[in-house]
Amino acid sequence: MSRPFTPKVLTANDLLRGDVVWLTEAGDWTRDMARAELIEDEAHAQIRLIEAEAQNDRVVGAYLAEARAGARGPEPVHFREAFRSRGPSNYFHGKQAESDHV
């Protein structure tokens, strides 16, 4: 029952701030989803997940989330990931209000 692998990004919450971060190709964490690594290979995804889980002192709750290639970089597929990349809809808070993408 092997399904074709669909592209993913590796995401988590930052330990100190609690906000959403994504893993880049270089292996560090970004607050801008577009800079995340779009993982298109299943074996590589598993390696990335293990690496991320090992970074227990930097991030919490790492997982692989569906993503697709967009104009700027990876984009969310599911609405939950869209909200995570943006922030709440009732206030202009969270990612949408931050320009300090690192």
Place this chain on the structure above:
Amino acid sequence: MYDYTDFDDAFLRARVAQFRAQVERRISGALTEEEFRPLRLMNGLYLQLHAYMLRVAIPYGSLDGAKMRQLADIAERWDKGYGHFTTRQNIQFNWPELRDVPDMLAALADVSMHAIQTSGNTIRNVTADHFAGAAADEIEDPRPYAELIRQWSTDHPEFQFLPRKFKIAITGSPNDRAVTRAHDIGLRMVRKDGATGFEVIVGGGLGRTPLIGPVLRDFLPVADLLPYLEAIVATYNLLGRRDNKYKARIKITVQENGIDTVRALVEQDFAARRAAFSGADQVLLAEIRARFRRPEFVTAPTDAFEAAYQADPVFRSWADTNLAAHAAPGYAIATVSLKAHGATPGDATARQMRVLADLAEAFGHDELRVSHEQNIVLPHVHKSHLPALHARLREAGLATANIGLISDIIACPGMDYCALATARSIPIAQQIATRFEELKLEHEIGPLKLKISGCINACGHHHVGHIGILGLDRAGVENYQITLGGDATETAEIGTRTGPGFPADEIVPAVERLILAYLSSREGPEESFLMAYRRLGMAPFKEALYGEGRQRDAA
């Protein structure tokens, strides 16, 4: 208000110091997340979608100006300048950073507040009727009992690892404003042969298996409260399932074993415990009663109120919806709506919190309550002060006259904040409130409880809303399911699903069709939505939602 003792203070300080050390060990890497998670949850700290969230208990919903002002300071200093009041009489801060949380807890301890047992499989913050100590229909103030339960349950060694979370609600009135029938234990004060006691309800709850709790004991003398509660929780601790998280709440224990078996076991345990209770609980109860300072109510004319009521239609509209009958002559209970049309239900800015603190001190015998309906109550306002109070509320954007109406919506944080959510709830609440404000219909519609949850956990109480809305994820799209006929009061009922759900852009029109169907078929304005539903049943509402038998397949 109740004054905490030095013992309570030392206990809180010790807990803050302990948590500070745990946070440091987490940041240094000495603790893994798996080790740290239960420790942070014990202190009310969750990790949500966009940030950490700190949940602070407001025991039985009571606080004073100093506490409210401290919440405002915390919101400004360590959060984004606002707080969210919840259906469990807690306040949640949505944006704290991990390093700051111990300081936030220390600031809370400065005003005898904390986040203990707001999470985890323990006895949670005891909730009470938000009109407690003020309501005209009250037999007795339930808060001394709630405080007794709080002291007994806090760090109770036998009950730190229950099969699942455990929630107790209490009311001193026959009219149930505390949703006692949807709690693990509900206590409703009743009188029998001149004595006061509690009707004890067990095994109610919402969530994935919504159940109205059956009565375990129809009359429990007040003096037997603690040994009886202990017998219930001890019975549950042994009998409750630990193999399946979804079957672990006491409601399932009661459902699987039957109320009669549970009753027999509780009574058996109770007999032994009753004998072992030396009477220390009664001494403690007497001390607690003495520490609950009752306001010194004044006798004064209410002419200013009558004059404003006649002269000012805006004040009159607010008075008609937001005031409730007080036990003391000349007084009223004023509910301050945190549901301005289009705002987030239950949110208050730091500035608004300070205004509420000032007003409580100036006009309200320094008392405030948080209601499970996510509003703030000034329980003791002399009627002569109401016009001035109303004017100050207006300046602060707090004078919305909609208590009990369709825009007085309970909504959980949903997917705007909550990591467990399957859909958003806040924007739906905002849109419904805004729409009915445009239609200028809500006063004509009259009493209506609309409640929204962002997932099956039902934090927004949707099952007991006259209209309930549940947000779900249907194949990657937000979808909203409607239930009708729920009731949170002493005539509690779980609502019934209407049929297939609606996408986000169709849910507001669907609610509008329901309301128009009600307005066109009610016998008159005295027949509320719930009464009409009970008389007419589901058919006309289904027709309004789905039209001419055009039933779609289940979404």
